[in-house]
Structures are given as C-alpha cells and as structure tokens.
Amino acid sequence: MAHWLALESPLIYWLLTDARRITEPKAFLAALAEQLLAQGIEVSRLVTGVPILHPQVYSYSVRWDLGNGVSERFFRLTAESLPVLENSPVKTVYSGGGSVRCDPGAPPRDGEFNILSDLRRDGMTDYVALSIPFSDGTKKLLSVATKRPGGFSDEEMELLETITPGIAVNLEIQALRLTARTLLETYVGRQAGARVLEGAIRRGMGETIRAVIWLCDLRGFTSLSERLPRDALIELLNEYFGCMCAALDASGGEVLKFLGDALLAIFPILDKDPASACARALAAADNAQKALAAFNAGRIDIGEARIDYGIALHIGDVMYGNIGGENRLDFTVIGPAVNLAARIERLCRDLGRPVLLSASFVTASGLNAEHLGAFSLKGLSDPQQVYAPVGSGSG
Template sequence: MALRFALDYPLMHWLLTDARRISDPKAFLAALAEQFLAHGIEVARLTTGVPILHPQVHSYSARWELGKGVSDRFFRLTAESVPVLENSPVKTVYSGGGSVRCDPTAPPREGEYGILADLRRDGMTDYVALSIPFSDGTSKLLTVATRRPGGFTDEEMELLEVMTPGVAVNLEVQALRLTARTLLDTYIGRQAGARVLEGAIKRGMGETIRAVIWLCDLRGFTSLSERLPRDALIELLNAYFGRMCAALDAGGGEVLKFVGDALLGIFPILDEDPAPVCARALAAADNAREAIAAYNAERAGTGEPRIEHGIALHIGDVMYGNIGGESRLDFTVIGPAVNLAARIEGLCRDLGRPVLLSDDFAAASGLPADSLGTFELKGLTGSRQIYAPPAEIGAAAARQS
C-alpha cells in the first residue's frame, strides 16, 4: 500500500494536470517514460497505438525506448501488414479483448504473438498491452515493457491498470488533434491545414504572399466521362491527380484544391530568392509529365485511352486565406496572378505543349526557355509572352533545386 500511495497519486495527478498540456504524442510518451523511471518503475519500452481517420493510414503509433528516445510512424494496412496485425496484442486490445500480459522469458511456442520474438531479442522480461478506454466505447493501446529480472511487481501491475483512465484522457485529446490535422492536411493541404488549425478560420482572414502558381488540367475530360464507365473514370482521375500531387509534394509545393479535372497548387516564396523555388516547380512539372507518360505506356498495353494534360506555371502575388460564405469557407489563393495562370494553361492544347510558362516565371527562374510568341489572353488586358521549357530543362531545374 505504501508504494501505491507514493506512486498512484503523483502519477495520476501528473496525468490529469501537467500531462494534459503536452499536445505532441511523442513528447507525451517521453514525459510518461520519465515519470515511470522517476517513480522506480524500470520501463525499457513504451508504445501507444491510436487508430485515426485517414484515407490511407490505419493508425498512428509512437514508441519510446530506453537510451534511444521516441520515434513514430503511421501504420498502413497492406497485404503484408494485415497478418502481422492479426497475430498481435494490438488486435486483441482493439477488438475489446482487454489488456494482454506476456512473458518474453518463456520458451517460444507455436501460435504465440509475433512480437514476442522481438521482445526476447531485446532482453525484455515482461510485456503488458494495456486497453485504454476512450469515451466512444472503443479501446486504444499503451504497451509497457521492462528488462528488470522478474518483470513488473503486483503493485506495479495494479498501478498500470489504475492509471489507464488518466492515460486515456491524454491519448484521446491527442488522437482528436491528430485526426483533425490529418483531415485538414488531406482536404485543404498541409500548410493551409496548419494555418486553419492554428486559428485562421475567419472569413476574409488571409495575407498577400508571393508564390509560384501551378495550374493543371486534364484534356478531353468531357469526352472521357461520356465514354468510360464510372469506376474506370474514377480510376483514371485518381491516377492522374495522384501523380500530379506526388510531384508537387516532392518538390515542396502545396496542393490547394481540385476543381473538376483541374488542380491548383502553389510554391510559396517566403523571404527567399525566387529562382530556386521556380526551379523546384519546373522540376516538379517535368516529373509529373514523366510520371503521366510512364502511366500512358502502361495503359497503351491494355488499349485504354491516354491521359493528356497541360500545366501552367506563373509567379506573382496572391491573397492566401479564407474565401466563402458565413458557414462554408475555402482556404485558397485568389488574385489576377491565378487568373493569368488559368488562361496560360488553356493555351496548352492549342500550342501542343504539356508545360507552359509565363514571361514573369521565365524571367524569375533564370532558366533557358523557348519563346512561343505573344498572345492575347481571354478576359485579360494586353498581351503576354508565353514560353515553354526545352526538353533538357527538367533535368537542369532538378539540379538547381
């Protein structure tokens, strides 16, 4: 009882006070490990597991190891990962089977949890997967392992069970914040999502920034939508957008929105020389073009229609913030520079070029570009010089970025 009095109150008090101010899951886990060690509980390994709402990710997990610190990962359900999950305490806890305790010092036996081999290799003597109750009736996970001979004491096991509601309070808040962040990242973009989460949610709230504007469009979409079955059309759109988004993301760009078969993205220029940002944007466009070309080669073998597209790159000032109605907002960019990029992209089909550049972009990038002439752009006053990157420019841009 003396150990319980010495440990339960301080640890539970910490979980319900100071710990709640730690919003980062990795920082929380590191602090929890410090609390255990400070109270004489010789933990060597802690992990948390929290399913999250995400289109590709099943759950988030953080792991603390004595002498190594904290790492984390997003767990994706794949053909390889499903058997591992099935033969794991995680499955037992998530499915409502309660907490699980394993003895890694026992001889291996057929059908045992797969993690026991890793625990034996790491010298663990006791392992507990605690069922952490959330307010929605589901169970999440905290695992605790030690290398102490004899494992955890009865009093320590009692403490681990008693403290689970305090852990649940913290993990649930972290899970909600993590889910909100992943949903915002998924639906409005990584940088825009961070701004919204930080409180930039009022209509008209925004700022003027300089950015490279990326606008791409799928050619012949109306015809494709009439010819292709629904599932085939969705597969084509996902393949097209997936390759465009991957190229943008790899180049440091931000996908802002999809409008039908078009995509709007930006490469913000924040107190830096615009030339490297332009180079990254142009390299990303070249990577997207190559990815679509490779995909078209695959489709040719099955007789499927080609994906034709156009990409316009322009540089200019845009208003970056909230636009919309009182109850429905869009965090995006607007301004004459966006309109100009859209008009330039519309020339891709007429000029037979997959990538077109504005005169401002060509000048700011400092890269060689082929002038295609001067053009009147619909709805805009005056004419603009339009450029296209030579075939070798993609590689040059990649080197500069």
C-alpha cells in the same frame, strides 16, 4: 493499497494536471517515460497505438526506447501488414479483449504473438499491452516493456492498470487533435490545414503572399466522362491526380484544391529569392510528366484511354486565405496571378505542350526556356509572352 496508488501519487497527479498540457504525442510519451522511471518502474520501451480517421492509414503509433528517444509511425493496412496485425496484442486490445501480458522469456511456441520474437531479440523480460478506454467506448493501446530481471512486480502492474484512465484522457486529446489535423490536411492541404487549426477561420481572413502558382488540367475530360464507365473514369482521375499530387508533395508544393478535373497548387516563396521555389515547381512538373508518360505507355499497349494534360507555371502575388459564405469557407488563393496561370494553361492544347511558363516565372527562375511567342489571352489587355521548358516535347 500502496502509497503510490493514492490520489496524491505524483504520477497520477501529473497525468491529471501538467500532462494534459502536453498535446504533442512524442513529447507526451517521453515525459511519461520520465515519470515512470522516477517512480522506480524500470521501463525500457513504451508504445502508443491509436486508430485514426485517414484515407490510407489505419493507426498512429509513437514509440519510446530507453537511450534512443522517441519515434513515430503511421501504420498502413497492406497485404504484408495485415497478418502482423491479426496476430498481435494490438488487435486483441482494439477489439475490446482487454489488456494482454506476455513473458518474452518463455520458450517460443506455435501460434504465439509475432512481437514476442522481437521482444526476445531486444532482451525484454516482460511486456504488457494496456487497454486504454476512450470516452466513445473504444479501446486504444499503451504497451510497456522492461529488461529488468523478473519483469514488473505485482504492485507495478497494479499501478499501470490504475493509471490507464489518466493516460486515456491525454491520448484522447492527442487523438482528437491528430484526427482534426489529418482531415484538414487531407481536404484542405498541409499548410492551409495548419492555419485553419491555428484559428484562421474567419471569412476574409488571409494575407498577400508571393508564390509560384501551379495549375494543371485534364484534357478531353468531357469526352472521357461520356464514354468511360463510372469506375474506369474514377480510376483514371485518381491516377492523374495521384501522379500530380505525388510530384507536388515530393517537391514541397501545397495542393490547395481540385477544380473538377483541374488542380491548383502553390509553392510559397518564403524568402526574397524565388529561384528555389521555381526550380522545385519545374522539377515537380518534370516528375509528373515522367509518371504519367509511364502510365500512358501501359494504357496504349492495351488500347485504353490515355491521360492528356496541361500544366501552367506562373509567379506572382496572391491573396491566401478564407473565401466563401458565412458557414462554408474555402481556404485558397485568388488574384490576377491565378487568373493568368489559368489562361496560360489553356494554351497547352493549342501549342501542343504539356508545360508552359509565364514570362514572370522564367525571369524569376533564371532558367533557360524556349520562347514560344506573345499571345492574346482572354481578359488581359496586353499580349503575354509564353515559354516552354527547354527539352519539353508535345507530351
């Protein structure tokens, strides 16, 4: 057996030692490419593929190209992408069919993998999709391609197959971290999820931060839930939350939790100037209004239930962290500022306004706003000045 296949091989030793500390997928693939090149294996492209647990994404892929660095992609199963997957070495590997080797230099033929035309276009001379065995019995993928005339040698192919268990160890660590991060972002939120993953998991652990507080609520939900079939109600809720979340995400907001038919989000203020966070929060509210107005217009045309809602924007100090029982925690924000936002949101219906602003928000933002008056709010001793964005209608 060739010397480089021995256990003291620098590549195998690296995979079992230093490589295990590289948990970031892009950094690992770039480092692996460097190691392969150092061993004289003239790789031109490396691609990893790992199916992940995600509500919308099928698999996560990282790609390294010689001279162009590393990129990542989240592969979604759609009507367009499904046929590509069906006629791909990826499907063969994922389904347990073993590694797949292709010769891009061979003449095109009917029924060949779709990827071969791309490999020919890019000047590849050899391609292998390696089956990477995970500890749960599933198979993941590492594809390796070269532009070197003649492709990979027999010894190089033997080495590539030999190192797959070492690569599997590293990819599995990355996949577990990616799955944990994805689940936390999906159910807890992007920033809160990152904090939990970093170890902020003790009850009461948190900090006081200044933030713009966004609180929105769906109007007439009790009535809707009584008269709409279950599936129609869920579809309506998903549309409502989808518009709100998309607007928040596009403006850098952090969705913290769903409270039945309400949603709580924040725009953390990372510097001493809150105007930027206020402007982004107001832009998100405007974008959500536009999206829901378009949805409602279509619903009215067909006589279906429309979405009526209210959004309150306030700014203040909140406790941001873990609250709950010993074994069941919620990473959220609490404090008088959150309570005030909730009280103001309840005025949206009475005042016929889709968006209301607190006096603190208007002052901090420096934006023009329409003063609607002072209102007595439950639990607050002093009347609160309430405003609406200029040009905000009845929704």
